[in-house]
Amino acid sequence: MKIPKGFRFGGVACGLKPQRRDLALVVSDHPAAAAGVFTINKAAAAPVLDARPRVPAEGIRAIVANSGNANALTGPAGLDDVAVIRSAVADALGIQKRAVLTASTGVIGARLPAMKIVTALPALVDQLGDHADLAAEAIMTTDTRPKMAAREVTLGGKAAVLSAICKGSGMLAPQLATTMCLVTTDAAVTPKALQEALSRAVQKTLNMVTVDGEMSTNDCVFALANGLAGNPRISEPGPDLAVLEAALTDLLGEMGRAMAADGEGATKLVEVVVTGAPGDEAARDCARSIASSPLVKAALFGADPNWGRILSTVGARAGAAGYPIDPYKARVSLQGITVFGGGAPIEFDRDNLRTRMRESRIDVLVELADGEARAVAWGCDLSYDYVKINADYTSLIIQKPDGGVAKDDRVSNYSPAFKRALLAEALKYIAAFSGQIAVIKYGGAAMVKDSLKEAFAEDVSLLKKVGLKPVVVHGGAPEITKTLEKLGERSEFVDGMRVTDAQSLPVVEMVLTGKVNQELVALLNARAAGAVGLSGKDGRLLRARKAVHESGRDLGHVGEVVEVNRDFLRMLLDGGYVPVISPIGLSDEGGSLSINADEVAAAVAVALGAKKLIYLTDVPGILESTPDGQLVRQLTTGDLAHRVQIGAVTGGMKWKAQSILTALAGGVERVHVLDGRQPHTVIAELFTDRGVGSLVTS
Incomplete structure (x- = not known):
């Protein structure tokens, strides 16, 4: 994501949440104009009460935001904690206390352990840089993935950038703000003009997002503009303000859709469009009501084309608010298929529509005949998982002695019925997979x-204990890059492939085989997995030849697999061992070649006749090539090949996709692409009905 000039980001773990980043800092190196939009909840949290009267304003330099604790309904102590944090941030940055804004999200009613934040500030300030991804991760609560985006515009002949990071998954309701969202821009604009543009943009976007109809105590949207783009400062309505507002609206629209798609327990993004309404408020109200309706959301989860619930919702809102709307004149479409019009139901292919409604995005169109107003709202379906997430949200939250909070998520805390269902669901897969070989590509986050x-090591150990035969192929790109940087060497990549010259090859081999491999073997064997560390050179495990990029570019000592020593691996598997393979191949001349670990995993899976190949990545799985980036839960080789052909899969994922196609063509039955940023995804994918990632089959 492109970062506006003069802004720095960071995100660290300060101990508010167990083993996760939970403290973010956004800093402008130049005093910035600030604007904000806040919750209208009367039980507003302390950071909202502190910030709301102070914006719009000039001279703001920093926003510090935490997750894991909302600092809401904590009385005067909550405001005291905000003051302590603002002072500490000001001291750490050498700025005035009034130049600091705060935001919090998390559990309501627990006092915020401010000293945890204060203690973590030196490390957070040292980390500041182009780390918007870390800041976005640090503000997550029940979100499953970070949310961030950027836009570029031209203002007064100068290029300007707008960026946003946000969180939002539950307690989202359309009232002014719906999330924690931090917008930064290097455009020059007055606080008043920025506030007006932000308020209008939020009204059209974040204000039209709903997951559960519940308004949070902590909702806030901040915008900082430091003027370093150098455009003439915008202060009045005009072309430049219109351009800025349009970009801001587009940016926040993407954030809103991302939040709706990531709603708690969501399986589908829902977009509701209402046209022909008698006024803007009527259009917005009807669209939001449809997206919020539990009956509509439940039907969409079940792929049930129950259009009657949609029209009933419209009629109910019209009656309650007194809108001059006649539902009998409406036209209703689902996934582009008209189901009601002319005052009566319209015949449609029910099975076809149900199939279409199993897609990851549902489009609902209600065309009224009562005016010209139009509105769009975004939401999600209502799944079983939403109930599971929220049924125990606070009952399993425990206060730690040091003031932090953690989730006591042991299975023993759940009901007997839940435990029976979980065990029954897992056992059928355990029985089906017993004795099968599963190759796992381990990499990324x-x-x-x-x-x-540790979670990965536990998963692999469990796979072995329940009868599978796991084989692990690991990468090590982050560690290689870090080591090369320490040695003063720059890493160069071509289409996601590292160029490896003679000088860097020994470093690559040392990191992969001498460090990463040995650490992973130790973790596995601490759990009695019987892991054996291997380089592809051991026992001539990976015979390789020099690889050449399709452009003809020389990649140096980079290879591709020619042959896998299958007998060697089978001997280890039959002996009860877990092979852990470093992707270093042996050339026919006896030299070392660095091989893409995705390719190695595919080659090993084919050679062993593995039924399953699993890739751990830094994304939820294979995503749609749309701004929303929705997860594609299941696709065929034809689907994937088409995506590669049209350029919808690029960079590192392109090589992964090609490896997947190679594996499936070679006889592997199922390839799973999972989010390695989440713990225990391997177990969740293999042993549950719905899984958590993308499944590719032939």
């Missing part, structure tokens, strides 16, 4: 965070 490393 799962290799960086200690908690994720």
